[in-house]
Amino acid sequence: xxxxxxxxxxxxxxxxxxxxxxxxxxxxxxxxxxxxxxxxxxxxxxxxxxxxxxxxxxxxxxxxxxxxxxxxxxxxxxxxxxxxxxxxxxxxxxxxxxxxxxxxxxxxxxxxxxxxxxxxxxxxxxxxxxxxxxxxxxxxxxxxxxxxxxxxxxxxxxxxxxxxxxxxxxxxxxxxxxxxxxxxxxxxxxxxxxxxxxxxxxxxxxxxxxxxxxxxxxxxxxxxxxxxxxxxxxxxxxxxxxxxxxxxxxxxxxxxxxxxxxxxxxxxxxxxxxxxxxxxxxxxxxxxxxxxxxxxxxxxxxxxxxxxxxxxxxxxxxxxxxxxx
Amino acid sequence: xxxxxxxxxxxxxxxxxxxxxxxxxxxxxxxxxxxxxxxxxxxxxxxxxxxxxxxxxxxxxxxxxxxxxxxxxxxxxxxxxxxxxxxxxxxxxxxxxxxxxxxxxxxxxxxxxxxxxxxxxxxxxxxxxxxxxxxxxxxxxxxxxxxxxxxxxxxxxxxxxxxxxxxxxxxxxxxxxxxxxxxxxxxxxxxxxxxxxxxxxxxxxxxxxxxxxxxxxxxxxxxxxxxxxxxxxxxxxxxxxxxxxxxxxxxxxxxxxxxxxxxxxxxxxxxxxxxxxxxxxxxxxxxxxxxxxxxxxxxxxxxxxxxxxxxxxxxxxxxxxxxxx
Numbered sequence: 001x002x003x004x005x006x007x008x009x010x011x012x013x014x015x016x017x018x019x020x021x022x023x024x025x026x027x028x029x030x031x032x033x034x035x036x037x038x039x040x041x042x043x044x045x046x047x048x049x050x051x052x053x054x055x056x057x058x059x060x061x062x063x064x065x066x067x068x069x070x071x072x073x074x075x076x077x078x079x080x081x082x083x084x085x086x087x088x089x090x091x092x093x094x095x096x097x098x099x100x101x102x103x104x105x106x107x108x109x110x111x112x113x114x115x116x117x118x119x120x121x122x123x124x125x126x127x128x129x130x131x132x133x134x135x136x137x138x139x140x141x142x143x144x145x146x147x148x149x150x151x152x153x154x155x156x157x158x159x160x161x162x163x164x165x166x167x168x169x170x171x172x173x174x175x176x177x178x179x180x181x182x183x184x185x186x187x188x189x190x191x192x193x194x195x196x197x198x199x200x201x202x203x204x205x206x207x208x209x210x211x212x213x214x215x216x217x218x219x220x221x222x223x224x225x226x227x228x229x230x231x232x233x234x235x236x237x238x239x240x241x242x243x244x245x246x247x248x249x250x251x252x253x254x255x256x257x258x259x260x261x262x263x264x265x266x267x268x269x270x271x272x273x274x275x276x277x278x279x280x281x282x283x284x285x286x287x288x289x290x291x292x293x294x295x296x297x298x299x300x301x302x303x304x305x306x307x308x309x310x311x312x313x314x315x316x317x318x319x320x321x322x323x324x325x
Numbered sequence: 326x327x328x329x330x331x332x333x334x335x336x337x338x339x340x341x342x343x344x345x346x347x348x349x350x351x352x353x354x355x356x357x358x359x360x361x362x363x364x365x366x367x368x369x370x371x372x373x374x375x376x377x378x379x380x381x382x383x384x385x386x387x388x389x390x391x392x393x394x395x396x397x398x399x400x401x402x403x404x405x406x407x408x409x410x411x412x413x414x415x416x417x418x419x420x421x422x423x424x425x426x427x428x429x430x431x432x433x434x435x436x437x438x439x440x441x442x443x444x445x446x447x448x449x450x451x452x453x454x455x456x457x458x459x460x461x462x463x464x465x466x467x468x469x470x471x472x473x474x475x476x477x478x479x480x481x482x483x484x485x486x487x488x489x490x491x492x493x494x495x496x497x498x499x500x501x502x503x504x505x506x507x508x509x510x511x512x513x514x515x516x517x518x519x520x521x522x523x524x525x526x527x528x529x530x531x532x533x534x535x536x537x538x539x540x541x542x543x544x545x546x547x548x549x550x551x552x553x554x555x556x557x558x559x560x561x562x563x564x565x566x567x568x569x570x571x572x573x574x575x576x577x578x579x580x581x582x583x584x585x586x587x588x589x590x591x592x593x594x595x596x597x598x599x600x601x602x603x604x605x606x607x608x609x610x611x612x613x614x615x616x617x618x619x620x621x622x623x624x625x626x627x628x629x630x631x632x633x634x635x636x637x638x639x640x641x642x643x644x645x646x647x648x649x650x
Contacts, residue, residue, distance in 0.1 A: 028471040079434060083427045102408045102474060105430060109404060110467040112437050117460045120453065128449050131456070135442045142435040146353040149427060 005312055008049040008059060012042050012070070015063050019071065020114060031095045031107035032114070035074050038090040043320075044177040045070040050316070051181025051195060054309055061123070062184050065130060068118035069177045072134075075111035076141055078104055083149065091223075112138075126183055133183075137176040144169025151235045155243065155255070162240050163204065171203025194302040201296035202317050205289045209321065211236040212285050215273055221324040227269035233258050237288070238281050242272075245279045293321050330637055333374040333384060337367050337395070340388050344396065345439060356420045356432035357439070360399050363415040368645075369502040370395045375641070376506025376520060379634055386448070387509050390455060393443035394502045397459075400436035401466055403429055408474065416549075437463075451508055458508075462501040469494025476560045480568065480580070487565050488529065496528025519627040526621035527642050530614045534646065536561040537610050540598060546649040552594035558583050562613070563606050567597075570604045618646050 016036055020029040045066035049059040080086075081094040082104040088094060096104035115134075122130050147165040151157045178199040182192035213222060214229045215238060229236050246254060254275060257268050276282065296317060300310055341361055345354040370391035374384040405411075406419040407429040413419060421429035440459075447455050472490040476482045503524040507517035538547060539554045540563060554561050571579060579600060582593050601607065621642060625635055 025468065025471050025475065027475055028468060079430055083430055101426075105404055105408055106467060106471055106474075108434075109437065110464060112434065113460055113463045113467065116441060116456070117464070120456050120460060124449075124453050127452060127456075128445065131441070131445050131452075135438055135445060138438045139435060139442070142431060142438065143350065143353060146350050146431055149431075150350065150352055 004053065005046070005050070005316070008046055008053075009042060011049070011059070011063060012045045012066060015067055016042075016045075016070065019067060020110075027103070028107055028110055031078075031099050031103050032071075032074075032111050034098065035078050035089070035095055036071065038092055040090060042070065044073055044173060046316075047174060047177040047199070048181040048184075050312055051178045052185045054195070054303070054305060054313060055182065055185035055187045055191070056305070056309065057185040062181055064118045064121040065134075065180050065184065066177070068115045068134065069173065069180070071111050071118065072115040072138060072141075073173060075108050075115065076145070078108045078111065080145060082108075083145070122184065130180055130183055133176055133179060137172045140168045140172045144172075148235075152233070154235075155258075157235055157240050159237070159240060159244070162235065162237055166204060166207040167200060170207045171200045174203035174206070175199030188304065191303045191305075194299045198296045198299035198303075198313075201292045201299060202320065205292035205296065206320055208237055208285060208289045208292070209323070211238055212282070212289070213323075213325065215276060216282055218324055223325045227265070227273070230269050230272045231265045237285060238276055239272075241281055241284060242275055242279055245281075246275065250275055250278075289321065293317070329378065330371070330375070330641070333371055333378075334367060336374070336384070336388060337370045337391060340392055341367075341370075341395065344392060345435075352428070353432055353435055356403075356424050356428050357396075357399075357436050359423070360403050360414070360420055361396070363417055365415060367395065369398055369498060371641075372499060372502040372524070373506040373509075375637055376503045377510045379520070379628070379630060379638060380507065380510035380512045380516070381630070381634065382510040387506055389443045389446040390459075390505050390509065391502070393440040393459065394498065394505070396436050396443065397440040397463060397466075398498060400433050400440065401470070403433045403436065405470060407433075408470070447509065455505055455508055458501055458504060462497045465493045465497045469497075473560075477558070479560075480583075482560055482565050484562070484565060484569065487560065487562055491529060491532040492525060495532045496525045499528035499531070500524030513629065516628045516630075519624045523621045523624035523628075523638075526617045526624060527645065530617035530621065531645055533562055533610060533614045533617070534648070536563055537607070537614070538648075538650065540601060541607055543649055548650045552590070552598070555594050555597045556590045562610060563601055564597075566606055566609060567600055567604055570606075571600065575600055575603075614646065618642070 019036060020032055023029050045063075048062050048066035048069060052059045052062045077089065078095050081089055082096045082101060086094050087097055092098075094104075095107065099107075115138075119131055119134050120127070144165055144167070147161070148169055151161070151165065175196040176199070179192050179196040182195045187195070211229065214236070215227060217226055219226050228234075229239075233239075242254060243251060254272070257263070257271055260268070297314070300313065303310070344361060345357055348354050370388075373387050373391035373394060377384045377387045402414065403420050406414055407421045407426060411419050412422055417423075419429075420432065424432075440463075444456055444459050445452070469490055469492070472486070473494055476486070476490065500521040501524070504517050504521040507520045512520070536554065539561070540552060542551055544551050553559075554564075558564075567579060568576060579597070582588070582596055585593070622639070625638065628635070
């Protein structure tokens with residue numbers, strides 16, 4: 001028998017293949033289909049379907065809002081890549097590199113609207129609630145991206161500010177994906193909320209794991225170059241924690257590397273990683289990831305369905321926690 | 326007694342003043358409030374309120390969707406200014422000039438979402454229909470902007486293609502603003518559709534008048550420099566028609582001016598305007614505007630309310646047709 005999650009992934013893949021397939025002009029929609037075709041884990045739409053399944057309902061009716069979430073996620077990647085001036089996305093040229101900045105702007109705009117068109121297809125009786133959740137989440141993601149950009153100019157970002165930023169930029173869409181599934185499955189409000197909080201905690205752990213892998217991942221399995229965040233001065237959890245925990249001498253040296261415009265990337269990665277090692281940040285970070293992971297399981301345990309039904313979600317979140325890429 | 330339309334304009338102005346007033350971070354929302362504060366005619370939200378009034382209903386409940394339309398309109402100006410590399414908007418620096426390109430991208434994105442949040446506040450029983458109309462319209466506006474950009478690279482744009490482009494880029498939002506008012510006022514479907522078509526025709530006439538004023542406007546009353554479209558090679562109705570109606574010699578000369586990168590703006594304006602004069606394009610254009618204006622009145626006459634109730638809309642559209650700026 002085919003694994004249920006594998007089946008859901010297939011349903012999502014086939015549905016994504018049909019998004020914006022026929023509409024004209026192609027100059028507007030080809031960039032949208034391009035970024036959607038680059039793949040990725042399809043984690044968010046999968047979570048929507050798994051959430052419906054958690055409450056024992058038919059997943060078919062969740063495909064449209066699941067697509068809305070995946071389209072919105074890819075829109076945010078498209079515009080973020082342009083704002084961050086990133087050349088590559090999943091091993092391929094970004095939209096603004098393959099086309100141009102104007103294409104990236106306008107095709108991204110069209111993707112936001114297309115996401116709303118898929119949201120609009122949910123049953124009318126739950127449309128207001130799902131639409132509000134989706135818009136609140138979408139706005140939070142914009143706020144998260146703005147904080148992320150604002151943090152680039154600051155050396156005094158606190159750990160709490162960082163966690164709030166990744167909550168907005170990453171975690172809320174995972175919570176939203178799950179909660180939309182719960183709402184479609186007519187789950188009890190407290191169950192839908194617990195599932196949302198499960199998603200927030202998983203999302204935070206997921207992003208912290210991302211930060212960690214960028215420095216401590218195995219180059220053989222990681223898929224992209226180790227140390228990219230260090231080279232680009234990205235304000236990750238590790239860097240923020242290092243700036244806080246470093247002694248005066250370490251902080252001064254770190255500051256020098258951060259303000260250097262011409263440098264040997266390998267030398268910078270080695271220096272910063274050494275500071276992280278000395279400050280024990282790998283363990284500190286792993287402990288925080290574990291904390292959020294355990295909190296997510298607590299949320300899941302509050303949901304009033306059998307443990308058997310929760311297995312797929314637990315397996316998935318475990319695989320996210322212990323992933324190597 | 327205060328004029329009804331003046332009262333509606335005041336309601337809209339006061340409501341716009343409150344949009345995104347309190348939300349954080351300000352770095353995300355100040356650019357949005359800035360472009361919203363630059364004014365303009367507030368034509369679209371006014372039309373929504375006037376449409377509700379046309380059917381004798383209370384306009385208050387239409388304020389939220391009217392704001393949605395004005396916010397979306399200003400989002401499209403914001404992103405279009407960035408894509409067109411425009412320095413000024415309504416006598417003030419554009420958002421990407423006053424802040425930067427990233428601010429323009431992300432604040433514009435946030436405005437789309439904010440527009441949907443205002444749409445979501447309409448009564449639940451008509452939310453699906455209004456949401457679908459709004460999304461269809463929003464997508465059409467993106468398509469119109471894409472065609473407009475695609476036309477820049479082409480010398481063979483037909484009159485029909487041009488009319489379809491301005492229908493998408495300008496007219497559909499005017500139709501949408503009116504139809505949302507009709508739906509909120511519980512108008513009969515055929516009345517709502519006639520009002521939509523009235524808006525499309527007014528919108529087409531409005532944009533053609535814009536093109537015309539840019540060349541033939543009175544410099545004293547027009548408000549911005551005459552001939553801007555000519556200098557920037559914008560594919561307006563006049564230019565498209567000139568390229569079509571010119572004889573071989575005229576077309577060659579016109580082509581030379583269009584491909585010139587260094588030129589005296591006054592000389593180019595004089596040359597192109599002279600071609601327009603010789604080809605009688607002012608009259609041809611005025612006749613087309615008149616055609617759409619008369620078609621709009623035909624649509625209005627189909628609507629099953631008293632002529633007395635239609636007066637405000639007729640006065641407004643007349644003032645748009647005979648405006649000098």
